[in-house]
Amino acid sequence: MNPTPRILVLYAHPAHHHSHVNRRMFDALRGLPNVTTRDLYECYPDFHVDVALEQSLLAESDLVVLQHPLQWYSMPALMKEYLDVVLEHGWAYGHEGHALRGKDLLLAVTTGGPQASYTSQGYHRRPFSDFLPPYEQTAFLCGMRWHPPVVFHGARLADEAAISRHVQVYVDKLSRYPRWTEEPEQPVPADIAAGEYIHDPEEP
Structure with missing residues (x-):
């Protein structure tokens, strides 16, 4: 790890200007020390990803954050394209693909529906x-x-107070890197994903 840990945030939202939560999260990171932000839809509106540039940014980072809204239970198309072309065999994986080994990966994702909709x-x-x-x-x-x-569940119905709280938690988490990577994971309720569920508008 670098003496001063470096964070790379890869953000993909096909409708950034209409975003209720992701836009606020991403914009709050701009200017943070040691954080490089990449708005993939702004950088590559034609989907022609600069593989060499993106690989160099990944290689220099210690923490890689994938930030996006959940779309059809997966990531937006440009995020998928990015991973397809940038994480090359022989560079990111495979017999000689060690460029990302030992780095940290964090997903920061929003859903339109409430947390309760993601149960059996x-x-x-x-x-x-x-x-x-x-x-x-x-x-x-x-x-x-x-x-x-x-x-962040329930983004469509989230109020200003909830969004502001979540944005602050997100900023604080990245600011505390890498300390939280060594903290024990907190237990979570059954049938709920292991993660930090910051807001659900259907809960008090």
Whole structure:
């Protein structure tokens, strides 16, 4: 790890200016020391990702944050394209692909629906953790350390106070890196993903 830990935030929102929560989260990170922010839809509106540039930014980082809204139980198309072309065999994984080994990976994601919809009895029929294996496996394949995600449920109905609280928690978490990587994980309720569920508008 670098003497001063470096954080790279990869942000993908196809409608950034209409975002209620992600935009606030991302904008709050601009100017933070040791944090590099990349708005992928702003950088690559044509989806032509500069692989060499992005690999150099990843190689210089200690913590990589994937921030995006959940779309069809997955990531936005440009985030998927980024991972497809940047995490090359022989660079990010494979026999000689060690560029990301030992780095930390954190998912910061928002959902439109409430937390209660991500249960076995809810609208989506599964706990949120069931949608995380592709992210966890990506970290594993690249030799990265996967950490419990930061999740904001119910973004469509969130009020100003809840959004502000979540933004501050997000900023504080990145500001405390890498201290929290060594803290024990907190137990979570059954049928709920291991992560930090900061807000759910259906709860008091």
